[in-house]
Amino acid sequence: MQRRSFGPIALSLALLAAAPSLVSFAATAEAAAPKLSPAAAREAELTPAVQTGLASTDASAQSWAIRAGARLKERTIQTAVVNGLTNTNGTVRLAAALAVLDSKNGGKARDAQAIFVNEIATGDAATRMLILDRLLLRLNENDRASVIDRALKAATDANIKGQIINHLARRTEPKLFALLDRFVGMNDAAERAIYLTEIRRIGRPNALRFVQALVKAKDPVKQKEGAELAIAINSLEMRTAIEPLLRSADASLAQRVGFHLAKSGNAAAGQLVRDLALNESADVALRLQSMALLRDNVRGAIDFDKFKALLDDKTRSPEFVKAVYEVLGAARNGASVALLDGLYAGNFAAEIELALYGYAYSGRQELVASLQKEVEGFGSTAMRTAAVQGLGHIGGEAATKALLFQLRKERVMEIKLAIVQALGDTQLAIAAEPLTYLFAEQNEQLSLAAISALVKLGSNNVSVQVESLINQARSPRVKWAATIALVKLDPAIGRIRLLGALERPPESFLEDIKPLSDALRNEVDENLVNSPDQLLADAALFRILKREDGGYSVLREYVAGAPSATLRKQAIAVVTAAGKPEDADSFKKLSEQADRSIRLLGFAALADLADPANETYFRGYINHADEAMRCIAAYALLGLPLPKPTR
Numbered sequence: 001m002q003r004r005s006f007g008p009i010a011l012s013l014a015l016l017a018a019a020p021s022l023v024s025f026a027a028t029a030e031a032a033a034p035k036l037s038p039a040a041a042r043e044a045e046l047t048p049a050v051q052t053g054l055a056s057t058d059a060s061a062q063s064w065a066i067r068a069g070a071r072l073k074e075r076t077i078q079t080a081v082v083n084g085l086t087n088t089n090g091t092v093r094l095a096a097a098l099a100v101l102d103s104k105n106g107g108k109a110r111d112a113q114a115i116f117v118n119e120i121a122t123g124d125a126a127t128r129m130l131i132l133d134r135l136l137l138r139l140n141e142n143d144r145a146s147v148i149d150r151a152l153k154a155a156t157d158a159n160i161k162g163q164i165i166n167h168l169a170r171r172t173e174p175k176l177f178a179l180l181d182r183f184v185g186m187n188d189a190a191e192r193a194i195y196l197t198e199i200r201r202i203g204r205p206n207a208l209r210f211v212q213a214l215v216k217a218k219d220p221v222k223q224k225e226g227a228e229l230a231i232a233i234n235s236l237e238m239r240t241a242i243e244p245l246l247r248s249a250d251a252s253l254a255q256r257v258g259f260h261l262a263k264s265g266n267a268a269a270g271q272l273v274r275d276l277a278l279n280e281s282a283d284v285a286l287r288l289q290s291m292a293l294l295r296d297n298v299r300g301a302i303d304f305d306k307f308k309a310l311l312d313d314k315t316r317s318p319e320f321v322k323a324v325y326e327v328l329g330a331a332r333n334g335a336s337v338a339l340l341d342g343l344y345a346g347n348f349a350a351e352i353e354l355a356l357y358g359y360a361y362s363g364r365q366e367l368v369a370s371l372q373k374e375v376e377g378f379g380s381t382a383m384r385t386a387a388v389q390g391l392g393h394i395g396g397e398a399a400t401k402a403l404l405f406q407l408r409k410e411r412v413m414e415i416k417l418a419i420v421q422a423l424g425d426t427q428l429a430i431a432a433e434p435l436t437y438l439f440a441e442q443n444e445q446l447s448l449a450a451i452s453a454l455v456k457l458g459s460n461n462v463s464v465q466v467e468s469l470i471n472q473a474r475s476p477r478v479k480w481a482a483t484i485a486l487v488k489l490d491p492a493i494g495r496i497r498l499l500g501a502l503e504r505p506p507e508s509f510l511e512d513i514k515p516l517s518d519a520l521r522n523e524v525d526e527n528l529v530n531s532p533d534q535l536l537a538d539a540a541l542f543r544i545l546k547r548e549d550g551g552y553s554v555l556r557e558y559v560a561g562a563p564s565a566t567l568r569k570q571a572i573a574v575v576t577a578a579g580k581p582e583d584a585d586s587f588k589k590l591s592e593q594a595d596r597s598i599r600l601l602g603f604a605a606l607a608d609l610a611d612p613a614n615e616t617y618f619r620g621y622i623n624h625a626d627e628a629m630r631c632i633a634a635y636a637l638l639g640l641p642l643p644k645p646t647r
Contacts, residue, residue, distance in 0.1 A: 063095035270298030329358025392422025424453030
């Protein structure tokens, strides 16, 4: 690196020889010299260390000399601080920018902010986050917003923009968060996608304002973006915000919103879904999906006569006819009862089967005996399965006992699996323990179905059996499914089991733990960050760093040591950036490490605490062999309050 010249420093100290005549003269001169003020005395004491650092070829020493120099009044030193803004070394430039802002040098503040802008827009990720999460806190809200605004406009890399936007999405200051509003008016879809990704990742309630703005936009593409953002967050407020899109001229958009809102029983969405189900020109798969939504979520939107009329077309596929009868059964009115009972009373197996499809969703307790007869009979697999489903949906003690009775003697695996699923649908706790008996069969498919049913039942009385399955199952899939189920059935034991299963989690584990609590998902990451699998560890660390506190509460324990150098380095960076007084002892320990980069980081963090209790500690480093340590000590001492004068 080319050495910068800061010009002569107009300060020198003369040592007097120890001749008797001169000693006498010196004593007289000292008595006559005016006594320096505490501030001047401190500056005189520390200026030599700063001067040496400014002249150093070491970037760390020069940077901290500049930071310390901003706290001195000497004009030539102040000039050197300002000159640092154009230094060829990025570390020195950044230090100069901080120094200028610390010194309240208004004339150069804009230039100092420009250094931040450039580093945010083009620098490395670590420096970017340091500036965003820590250094910008030195600025007022308006100036911070200005710097980030300029950096966003200057950044060309999508990943960099994402980091900046993620920072904004985590902030609460109005002027900073308001910078996100601009994306609604952007025409570049790729750039809007960056904003949407980060806002969705944060999932903050404040995202409601963006959804509302996008929904009001006349551009269907932006309206779709608003819908997808609302669907991803899926709160009551979000569902209300996108309800106007049910009337969108864009059929695919209205359909997407309608299907989403129908799941929560929205009546207006139910009407849209009903119309799609009845639309002869619509795709058959969409019509089937629409009928399933009506059947399960918005029965009030079912128009019995119109759906019955669909059966007049004898070319309908068996799948379509089955879906129509399920919808007719779900209508649960007099007409549906008459139609289905009439079919069931007939002599044709095909008609009885159609009636069973409707019965499955009719909710009529009086049908339990008839359905049980069909389950125990010798009809087709389709008929018996329909009867099983009917018992599950109808529920109640009689239906549950009928299913349990058949489970003990059923030999057809397809029917057996249907019974297991139906027992989960009954929502009756008496079904839980008998389901655990199936584990002994060591059949993966059956065990997985039983686990799913137990989760639906939500009974914690079988948690011991589920925990035993984790130990005894031969299938890794079953072990993992049982672990996730145990978390839901018995959270305390399930948590222990889940954390113990993270040594080799399945590829789908992130999706599997999505429904779990935020606290438990966070704990999963806190365990994975120690994983010997570096990919898992790095991914967990990334998610931890995205937390509101930047990962501080998790990472501070790794400052003293960590399984990997990467983890420790990141922990030190996060904790030193936080600058909390309670970490002073940790900073002191870092200051004594053999690794110079860590030593300087810890010492600097301690200096930024500006705690008078550390004054003696810093004085011990004024004559340290390392120039940078001397300059940091000077910076720290110059930032401490002066002692109050005594009377």
